[in-house]
Amino acid sequence: MKLLQEQRTKINGQPIIAFTLTNDHGMEVTCLNYGCIITSILVPDKNGNMENVVLAFDNFSSYLTNRPYLGAVIGRVAGRIKNSSFQLNGKTYTLHANEHKNHLHGGKKGFHHVIWQATGFSKKEEVGVRFSHRSVDGEEGYPGNVDVQVTYTLNNQNELIISYHAVSDQDTPFTLTNHTYFNLSGNVKRDILQHELKIKSDRFLPLDHEFIPTGEIKDVAGTPFDLRRGKVLKEVIDSTDPQIVLVGQGYDHPFVLNAHHDEEIVLCDRESGRILIVETDEVGVVVYTGNHLPHEEKMNGVPSRKYLGICLETQALPNAVHYAHFPSCILRAGEVYSSTTKYKFRVADGK
Numbered sequence: 001m002k003l004l005q006e007q008r009t010k011i012n013g014q015p016i017i018a019f020t021l022t023n024d025h026g027m028e029v030t031c032l033n034y035g036c037i038i039t040s041i042l043v044p045d046k047n048g049n050m051e052n053v054v055l056a057f058d059n060f061s062s063y064l065t066n067r068p069y070l071g072a073v074i075g076r077v078a079g080r081i082k083n084s085s086f087q088l089n090g091k092t093y094t095l096h097a098n099e100h101k102n103h104l105h106g107g108k109k110g111f112h113h114v115i116w117q118a119t120g121f122s123k124k125e126e127v128g129v130r131f132s133h134r135s136v137d138g139e140e141g142y143p144g145n146v147d148v149q150v151t152y153t154l155n156n157q158n159e160l161i162i163s164y165h166a167v168s169d170q171d172t173p174f175t176l177t178n179h180t181y182f183n184l185s186g187n188v189k190r191d192i193l194q195h196e197l198k199i200k201s202d203r204f205l206p207l208d209h210e211f212i213p214t215g216e217i218k219d220v221a222g223t224p225f226d227l228r229r230g231k232v233l234k235e236v237i238d239s240t241d242p243q244i245v246l247v248g249q250g251y252d253h254p255f256v257l258n259a260h261h262d263e264e265i266v267l268c269d270r271e272s273g274r275i276l277i278v279e280t281d282e283v284g285v286v287v288y289t290g291n292h293l294p295h296e297e298k299m300n301g302v303p304s305r306k307y308l309g310i311c312l313e314t315q316a317l318p319n320a321v322h323y324a325h326f327p328s329c330i331l332r333a334g335e336v337y338s339s340t341t342k343y344k345f346r347v348a349d350g351k
Contacts, residue, residue, distance in 0.1 A: 001127040001156075003120045008032070009060055014115050016060070019129045021154040026050055027345065029154050035112040036073035036131050036150050037063060038180045043158060043345040046273025051186030053274065053345075055309040058298040064113075068293055069179040072112035073150050074105045076135060076142050077329065078177040079254075079286060079318030080212045086321035088143070088171055088330065095141035102210060105179075107140035112179070116150070128153035137170065144170030144333065158345045166337040174331035175282075175316035176339065181290060181309025182276060184269035188300045191307040192289065193237065194271065198230035199285065200264040201255040205317060206243055211252055213319050225253065230266070233289060237307065248291035250307070254284045254317050261342070265312055273348040280314035280341040283327045287312060314341045 002022040030040040039056040084103040096107035116131035205213040220226040265278035288311040316329040
């Protein structure tokens with residue numbers, strides 16, 4: 001197991017450090033202390049070729065705006081909050097509106113723009129980095145001081161484990177996710193249209209015209225959202241279903257998971273033979289097929305375009321602060337927020 005630290009640049013005098021984690025089989029994960037951003041995951045294809053399977057900007061300066069939230073940890077609340085406000089304990093809180101009148105992915109300076117404190121660690125069978133940050137009372141309009149830790153751990157089973165931990169001194173909405181875009185073709189040789197996605201989910205959340213859940217929880221049966229037996233993404237993207245059309249021909253939708261830590265999300269690229277299995281204890285996953293990736297950026301040496309990557313954002317259900325029938329996303333004062341998502345990389349022959 002290896003851990004390499006390298007300074008990439010500075011922001012206002014603060015060093016931006018890249019941590020590269022390498023296991024005994026040559027799998028590599030590179031991440032930054034800026035936004036906990038994952039910039040590279042090198043895993044083998046069916047022929048043993050090690051290639052990057054996540055999207056990354058060619059230039060660090062693009063991360064300073066990072067409109068697609070590439071590779072970053074999202075918080076305090078992942079997803080959209082309608083009208084940038086919520087009520088809690090009899091009080092109305094107003095958040096920063098950074099997407100029209102709504103609040104998206106933590107606001108103007110969400111966790112994706114934070115320079116985190118970071119410490120690497122290396123053990124016999126795992127290597128990793130632990131990020132920490134204090135989100136202060138009133139930040140982006142949220143109540144409470146929240147002490148947050150995010151830990152990335154790579155083991156010798158070619159698994160990346162992301163563990164989240166937080167404690168607040170006031171009740172506050174809180175749900176984190178990682179916004180990495182996956183492309184299993186390797187070094188973005190192709191888009192994701194021929195990737196196959198399978199999810200253990202009987203229900204999904206329809207969206208309104210602002211891409212915010214309507215409050216309905218709908219059965220996937222007979223819809224393009226039925227991924228229980230898996231679908232090739234191009235089949236979904238070509239659908240005329242109003243919900244698929246609404247978000248720009250693809251997914252940008254939350255799925256309610258039936259299972260946890262039981263191979264509940266499987267992404268496969270048959271040509272490369274790569275398989276990604278995502279397991280989590282979160283209630284749901286937001287699947288985003290990159291329908292609105294900006295065209296003016298370069299990623300992995302190629303011009304950005306639609307469908308270049310897919311996000312699998314494990315988290316609480318978006319806009320849960322407005323729906324009592326959704327599982328609560330409120331972190332109570334003094335209680336511990338704890339969540340784990342595991343990314344298991346395999347190849348088709350099982351190696």
